[in-house]
Amino acid sequence: QSVLTQPPSVSAAPGQKVTIPCSGSNSNIGSHDLSWYQQFPGTAPKVVIYQNDWRPSGIPDRFSGSKSGTSATLGITGLQTGDEADYYCGTWDSSLNAIVFGGGTKLTVL
């Protein structure tokens, strides 16, 4: 059981938009910056959003992040088949003194 809650899967058609929610509590999302990680099968995760809504260099502006209270959302527009991956949200939890992750969301681009 993950501390942060994500849906196991989402899907959308190429060119469409998808959002992936991440829900937590006051001790994690409500108090600390959140990052989103993209992971392709057999590879290491890579950050696509950090500090709630910042994109690292090299990440297309089709990726966006937002946070409100104890929830956050990753948005991806103009979906491409190459976006198919697992996406994880992660942040610090000051009650657990630990980095916590969501269970991951598998994105399928139909």
Next chain:
Amino acid sequence: HLVQSGPEVKIPGASVKVSCKGFGYSFTTYGITWVRQAPGQGLEWVGWINTHLGFTDYAHNLQGRVTLTRDTSANTAYMELTSLRSDDTAIYYCARLTVANHQLDPWGLGTLVTVSS
């Protein structure tokens, strides 16, 4: 970037030590976090080390079995896990931690640790 040591195969009850060497940045300016991923599962935080001062935090379920250390002269961090069990079988990743915003970037390629009799 971060370069990790190679795959390990251990028998139950043994210990494993995985290394993670940082290149291209000031090693002690960032922390190092360890995250593991069991086959087909999600990401699980193992712990982190402040590479400048050496203090650590560990996941509660691994307390007493995991030790994180670092050698600043070699820009290398280490994770040692003792009393290995079959459910410790996983890919162990190190990642550079920006303490201010808890961002993990970049990540090492991962080290597969297999525990099997």
